Amino acid sequence: MEKEFSNWSGSMRFTPGERTAPRDEAELAELVRRAAERKITVRPAGAGHSSQPLVATEGILVSLEHIKGLESPDLEAREATLKAGMMLKETGGALLEHGLAMENLGDVDYQALVGAVGTGTHGTGRHLKILSAHLVEVGLVTGTGEIRRVSIADDQDFIQAAKVSLGVLGIFTSMRLRLLPAYRLHRRECCTHIDDCMANLEQLMEDNRNFDFYWYPRSDLARIRTMNLPGEGMQDIPFARCIREKEKFGWSSEVIPRERHLKFEEMEYSLPLEAGPACFQEVRKRVKERHRKQVCWRVLYRTVAADDAFLSHSSGRDTATISLHQNNTLPFQEYFDDIEPIFLAYGGRPHWAKKHSLNAKRLEPLYPMWSRFLEIRSRMDPEGVFLNPYLKGLLGIDAGA
Ligand SMILES: Cc1cc2nc3c(=O)[nH]c(=O)nc-3n(C[C@H](O)[C@H](O)[C@H](O)COP(=O)(O)OP(=O)(O)OC[C@H]3O[C@@H](n4cnc5c(N)ncnc54)[C@H](O)[C@@H]3O)c2cc1C
Numbered sequence: 451m452e453k454e455f456s457n458w459s460g461s462m463r464f465t466p467g468e469r470t471a472p473r474d475e476a477e478l479a480e481l482v483r484r485a486a487e488r489k490i491t492v493r494p495a496g497a498g499h500s501s502q503p504l505v506a507t508e509g510i511l512v513s514l515e516h517i518k519g520l521e522s523p524d525l526e527a528r529e530a531t532l533k534a535g536m537m538l539k540e541t542g543g544a545l546l547e548h549g550l551a552m553e554n555l556g557d558v559d560y561q562a563l564v565g566a567v568g569t570g571t572h573g574t575g576r577h578l579k580i581l582s583a584h585l586v587e588v589g590l591v592t593g594t595g596e597i598r599r600v601s602i603a604d605d606q607d608f609i610q611a612a613k614v615s616l617g618v619l620g621i622f623t624s625m626r627l628r629l630l631p632a633y634r635l636h637r638r639e640c641c642t643h644i645d646d647c648m649a650n651l652e653q654l655m656e657d658n659r660n661f662d663f664y665w666y667p668r669s670d671l672a673r674i675r676t677m678n679l680p681g682e683g684m685q686d687i688p689f690a691r692c693i694r695e696k697e698k699f700g701w702s703s704e705v706i707p708r709e710r711h712l713k714f715e716e717m718e719y720s721l722p723l724e725a726g727p728a729c730f731q732e733v734r735k736r737v738k739e740r741h742r743k744q745v746c747w748r749v750l751y752r753t754v755a756a757d758d759a760f761l762s763h764s765s766g767r768d769t770a771t772i773s774l775h776q777n778n779t780l781p782f783q784e785y786f787d788d789i790e791p792i793f794l795a796y797g798g799r800p801h802w803a804k805k806h807s808l809n810a811k812r813l814e815p816l817y818p819m820w821s822r823f824l825e826i827r828s829r830m831d832p833e834g835v836f837l838n839p840y841l842k843g844l845l846g847i848d849a850g851a
Pocket residue numbers: 458459493494495496497498499500501504505514534555556557558560561562563564565566567568569570571572573615616617618620621622623710801803804
């Protein structure tokens with residue numbers, strides 16, 4: 451295993467003291483116990499798609515790549531247990547073999563399921579929640595090296611904390627998820643002027659299962675993307691030109707994620723749903739005034755339904771998300787720094803995995819269940835084995851946990 455770790459876009463690198471991939475839960479528990487005795491930090495990593503230093507450590511970097519599989523699928527209860535080393539792509543295929551599927555997926559499926567769960571990864575859909583909103587049971591190794599299984603029936607608060615936990619409550623080894631019977635989707639992509647898209651936003655959001663749009667700063671055009679169950683949703687978008695070659699029909703796990711070849715940096719904020727359009731228009735104005743020459747990448751607008759996870763970006767509120775993208779070989783900091791205050795003025799919460807500048811002081815007021823999350827964290831990891839300096843600043847935890 452190469453020692454240096456780099457995230458997908460290349461903007462976050464570090465060299466851990468050790469990289470390891472335990473064969474099973476018992477080996478992982480022993481590793482954490484010994485690290486705790488020696489006061490060495492342990493950070494679990496998935497596929498390294500996050501661009502914040504959530505997994506950075508000079509201690510031990512753990513991968514669960516050997517701990518894979520699907521257990522106890524139950525079509526009637528619509529649940530299955532996924533081992534933590536499963537990648538999202540593998541998860542989709544494994545579930546489909548049992549006639550099951552996740553309610554939604556993000557833009558790509560290159561992440562580990564546990565990594566996507568860790569940061570509140572979401573797709574788009576007015577009535578669809580973040581991926582981990584459907585977590586009902588977790589298997590994990592705590593900061594004292596104890597192996598535990600906790601279900602929603604045992605401890606609802608714990609599951610609400612575990613749904614988005616940045617790898618600070620423990621190292622997950624399995625997750626039981628509530629699912630849907632496997633379903634097919636029809637994807638369409640259509641082009642229009644951004645003003646037509648915004649004028650019809652409400653209908654586009656309500657009448658399509660999945661809807662999002664990209665706005666292109668240089669042309670002021672929008673690319674509308676919809677996905678619907680066969681025969682459902684808007685059959686015709688009169689103000690847009692649909693691109694036949696982009697149409698796709700198939701199982702949800704094959705239609706929702708896309709290929710991503712060009713690498714980019716991203717800042718994404720989640721806003722109260724009703725604040726989305728005004729915030730977008732302010733961002734659009736600012737980009738056109740100050741950044742259009744440097745930024746040719748698009749701005750993405752999505753929606754997510756409210757959930758009950760303590761640290762979810764959509765915790766307690768229906769959400770619109772706005773993402774800024776910039777080619778990863780071009781400067782992004784000035785652009786992101788200039789737009790971030792606009793997001794904050796509209797009550798935005800930053801995506802945990804993407805670029806932002808907030809620490810605990812700014813984050814705590816955005817999350818009503820913040821202190822409850824921290825109480826649970828200190829119970830699961832009293833010595834702070836899973837904390838690195840970045841996470842201490844992010845969560846406002848003093849050195850020594
Ligand atoms: C091309 C691209 C597309 C993306 N699309 C979307 C999108 O559509 N929607 C969206 O919301 N986000 C999106 N993201 C962000 C991405 O989903 C998150 O960064 C996600 O966390 C990455 O998963 P990962 O497997 O790479 O995990 P990592 O980045 O490696 O880790 C993420 C978190 O999970 C924790 N973790 C890892 N393993 C474990 C474990 N075993 N137990 C407990 N915690 C663990 C880590 O400690 C860390 O805190 C995208 C990112 C990229 C680069």
